[in-house]
Amino acid sequence: xxxxxxxxxxxxxxxxxxxxxxxxxxxxxxxxxxxxxxxxxxxxxxxxxxxxxxxxxxxxxxxxxxxxxxxxxxxxxxxxxxxxxxxxxxxxxxxxxxxxxxxxxxxxxxxxxxxxxxxxxxxxxxxxxxxxxxxxxxxxxxxxxxxxxxxxxxxxxxxxxxxxxxxxxxxxxxxxxxxxxxxxxxxxxxxxxxxxxxxxxxxxxxxxxxxxxxxxxxxxxxxxxxxxxxxxxxxxxxxxxxxxxxxxxxxxxxxxxxxxxxxxxxxxxxxxxxxxxxxxxxxxxxxxxxxxxxxxxxxxxxxxxxxx
Numbered sequence: 468x469x470x471x472x473x474x475x476x477x478x479x480x481x482x483x484x485x486x487x488x489x490x491x492x493x494x495x496x497x498x499x500x501x502x503x504x505x506x507x508x509x510x511x512x513x514x515x516x517x518x519x520x521x522x523x524x525x526x527x528x529x530x531x532x533x534x535x536x537x538x539x540x541x542x543x544x545x546x547x548x549x550x551x552x553x554x555x556x557x558x559x560x561x562x563x564x565x566x567x568x569x570x571x572x573x574x575x576x577x578x579x580x581x582x583x584x585x586x587x588x589x590x591x592x593x594x595x596x597x598x599x600x601x602x603x604x605x606x607x608x609x610x611x612x613x614x615x616x617x618x619x620x621x622x623x624x625x626x627x628x629x630x631x632x633x634x635x636x637x638x639x640x641x642x643x644x645x646x647x648x649x650x651x652x653x654x655x656x657x658x659x660x661x662x663x664x665x666x667x668x669x670x671x672x673x674x675x676x677x678x679x680x681x682x683x684x685x686x687x688x689x690x691x692x693x694x695x696x697x698x699x700x701x702x703x704x705x706x707x708x709x710x711x712x713x714x715x716x717x718x719x720x721x722x723x724x725x726x727x728x729x730x731x732x733x734x735x736x737x738x739x740x741x742x743x744x745x746x747x748x749x750x751x752x753x754x755x756x757x758x759x760x761x762x763x764x765x766x767x768x769x770x771x772x773x774x775x
Contacts, residue, residue: 550605575625596765601631619682677745684740692719732762
């Protein structure tokens with residue numbers, strides 16, 4: 468609704484100006500049990516409260532910098548969709564004042580890990596297409612609300628019901644904010660991993676819904692081929708030149724998971740989504756229609772409930 472959108476924008480502006488976030492997002496500190504992994508800006512811990520398990524991302528920023536995330540927390544905290552990882556809230560960790568973001572724990576982990584451990588192979592084309600549709604539905608939801616992810620890559624998590632959900636919302640915006648502070652300018656921006664980065668972004672253009680669609684195409688390729696885009700290119704400069712020159716990975720050769728290539732419509736969709744000219748890429752809503760259409764026939768993943 469228009470009024471709700473206006474209120475949301477006003478709240479974001481107020482939060483950015485005051486460098487405060489609504490107290491409804493404030494949580495008591497959780498006991499971090501196991502460090503699971505680390506990234507550009509934070510470490511992920513597994514934490515428990517009663518019989519519930521949570522993922523806690525402890526950011527490697529402190530002081531006035533963490534407050535810059537407040538307006539992004541407002542956006543993430545108001546989202547509700549089965550294919551978007553929920554944001555439960557945040558707190559400052561102990562005397563370090565490091566920002567901690569809390570969300571549900573996903574035992575299946577990232578989608579790449581899920582594909583390997585669960586052996587989702589070509590013979591299970593229906594499951595593969597459902598995962599791709601899950602991502603598209605989450606992206607459609609974001610774009611309808613004029614929200615750009617900006618860092619879509621392998622940060623797709625899989626629920627206990629084998630449903631894909633988009634994670635790391637707002638962290639790309641935090642990376643952009645950090646670049647305005649001299650002490651962080653030497654760190655990598657963390658926005659849009661190079662292999663998923665649209666060609667126009669290499670020319671200094673800002674991320675938008677169309678660059679998200681390019682990243683979606685790279686994700687779709689990864690799921691179809693079982694390997695990263697341009698997996699044979701190890702030099703960053705060569706990779707950037709290839710992408711800006713309009714080169715793209717070829718259709719996966721015959722093999723287990725890549726049997727999905729028999730669906731010519733699926734490969735045509737990949738090619739449309741990573742078109743060199745951004746205006747030629749379909750919207751997320753159009754992608755959902757195409758995936759559900761008769762030529763591809765993807766089915767939505769059924770959920771066991773609220774964050775199964």
